[in-house]
Amino acid sequence: MGKNQLDLPLLPTPYRKIALGLLILSVLFVVVTKTEMLLIDRGTVKTISMTGILVSLLVLALTKNKIEDELTSRIRLRAFAGSFIFGVGYTIVWPYVNIIFRDSFFSEKGSTELLLAMFIFYFLIFYSMLKKR
Numbered sequence: 001m002g003k004n005q006l007d008l009p010l011l012p013t014p015y016r017k018i019a020l021g022l023l024i025l026s027v028l029f030v031v032v033t034k035t036e037m038l039l040i041d042r043g044t045v046k047t048i049s050m051t052g053i054l055v056s057l058l059v060l061a062l063t064k065n066k067i068e069d070e071l072t073s074r075i076r077l078r079a080f081a082g083s084f085i086f087g088v089g090y091t092i093v094w095p096y097v098n099i100i101f102r103d104s105f106f107s108e109k110g111s112t113e114l115l116l117a118m119f120i121f122y123f124l125i126f127y128s129m130l131k132k133r
Contacts, residue, residue, distance in 0.1 A: 023053060060123075061080075072130070075129045078125070080122065087121075
């Protein structure tokens with residue numbers, strides 16, 4: 001198979017297991033500290049767990065599927081583009097949502113929440129487009 005402009009340098013498929021393991025460990029870290037088995041500062045727990053979750057989602061997004069063909073690469077690029085547009089729209093619209101609702105039930109969102117929302121949007125778009133193919 002020749003090189004074309006859609007070839008993305010992706011990680012091999014065994015990295016999917018590593019990413020899922022890291023995701024599970026990050027969630028378990030939060031659960032263990034919530035049950036007060038470990039007494040660690042809440043800010044530290046949030047930073048460590050969110051970093052682990054974001055790194056695992058990034059590795060999952062950049063890992064090849066078992067069947068990686070030109071159509072899958074095209075779907076992956078469309079999902080990345082859609083996720084980027086979603087993130088820009090989210091960043092533009094969010095201050096106006098805060099103004100309209102006067103912070104009644106929305107709080108200020110940071111970069112971590114934005115990245116998490118973009119990854120969720122990416123995976124929703126990518127796997128829904130893969131099912132339609």
